[in-house]
Amino acid sequence: MLRALEAEEFLPLLREQAPQATAEQLCRVHPAGYVETILAIRPEPGDSVAIDGDTAMSQGSAEAALRAAGGAVHAVDAVIDGWARRAFAAVRPPGHHAERRTAMGFCLFSNAAIAARHAQARGLGRVAVADFDVHHGNGTQDVFYDDPSLFYASSHQFPCYPGTGAASERGAADNVVNVPLAPETGSKEFRAAWSDTLLPALDRFAPELVIVSAGFDAHKADPLAQLRLETADFAWITERLLQTAGRHSGGRMVSVLEGGYDLDALAASVAVHVRALLQA
Numbered sequence: 001m002l003r004a005l006e007a008e009e010f011l012p013l014l015r016e017q018a019p020q021a022t023a024e025q026l027c028r029v030h031p032a033g034y035v036e037t038i039l040a041i042r043p044e045p046g047d048s049v050a051i052d053g054d055t056a057m058s059q060g061s062a063e064a065a066l067r068a069a070g071g072a073v074h075a076v077d078a079v080i081d082g083w084a085r086r087a088f089a090a091v092r093p094p095g096h097h098a099e100r101r102t103a104m105g106f107c108l109f110s111n112a113a114i115a116a117r118h119a120q121a122r123g124l125g126r127v128a129v130a131d132f133d134v135h136h137g138n139g140t141q142d143v144f145y146d147d148p149s150l151f152y153a154s155s156h157q158f159p160c161y162p163g164t165g166a167a168s169e170r171g172a173a174d175n176v177v178n179v180p181l182a183p184e185t186g187s188k189e190f191r192a193a194w195s196d197t198l199l200p201a202l203d204r205f206a207p208e209l210v211i212v213s214a215g216f217d218a219h220k221a222d223p224l225a226q227l228r229l230e231t232a233d234f235a236w237i238t239e240r241l242l243q244t245a246g247r248h249s250g251g252r253m254v255s256v257l258e259g260g261y262d263l264d265a266l267a268a269s270v271a272v273h274v275r276a277l278l279q280a
């Protein structure tokens with residue numbers, strides 16, 4: 001992914017090192033005790049500690065998780081302070097499965113939710129997360145569910161990990177919209193889900209900032225799930241979300257990397273995503 005972003009067309013990008021998130025930023029979403037527990041897990045080099053069946057931490061994981069959340073926060077600061085209108089946080093570990101008190105699905109801190117809460121701490125009111133990762137973002141939804149100032153919109157494969165994301169999960173104030181897609185679904189159904197349901201719902205919410213949970217594991221080449229998206233679909237959804245941001249958020253958009261496990265498909269998909277962000 002980083003190699004793909006070294007291409008000449010991406011020279012105009014401003015590149016920033018992701019800072020470590022502060023305890024204050026993390027604790028807007030996670031209890032202090034949970035943050036302390038995660039950050040205390042620092043195995044010896046070469047060792048790892050299993051958090052659950054999918055999620056392990058190595059020596060570098062705690063710092064990587066702090067920088068993943070911190071990168072998302074820094075991207076929010078960039079678009080609020082106005083030295084960028086759009087930002088992409090090329091970070092791992094991903095975040096959208098991490099619930100308030102539970103690390104799961106490779107995720108330690110709920111990066112997109114932490115970014116949303118930071119935007120509100122900086123003075124914004126309504127913040128939306130649009131999540132096109134192939135998996136449902138149970139963690140983001142968990143944080144947002146009872147708060148009408150936050151909006152979560154997701155398309156995802158169903159049935160699939162983590163098992164949440166039925167259309168009947170709508171949030172306490174109709175502030176959650178889920179569109180489950182059957183395995184082997186391709187571009188047509190994906191685009192219809194966003195055009196017919198998710199984008200109109202985002203328009204009705206009128207977010208002051210759009211945060212994208214940008215997972216690229218719905219690509220047909222991805223080994224972890226069975227949706228059949230083409231690389232071009234990620235350009236399409238990025239352009240549509242930029243139009244939403246243009247209508248409601250002054251064009252401000254923060255995109256945070258989630259999944260994507262075929263590395264060639266990930267690199268190609270991130271390239272079209274960032275190209276769309278750059279050209280908007």
Ligand SMILES: [Zn+2]
Nearest residue numbers: 133135217259
């Ligand atoms: Zn995923």
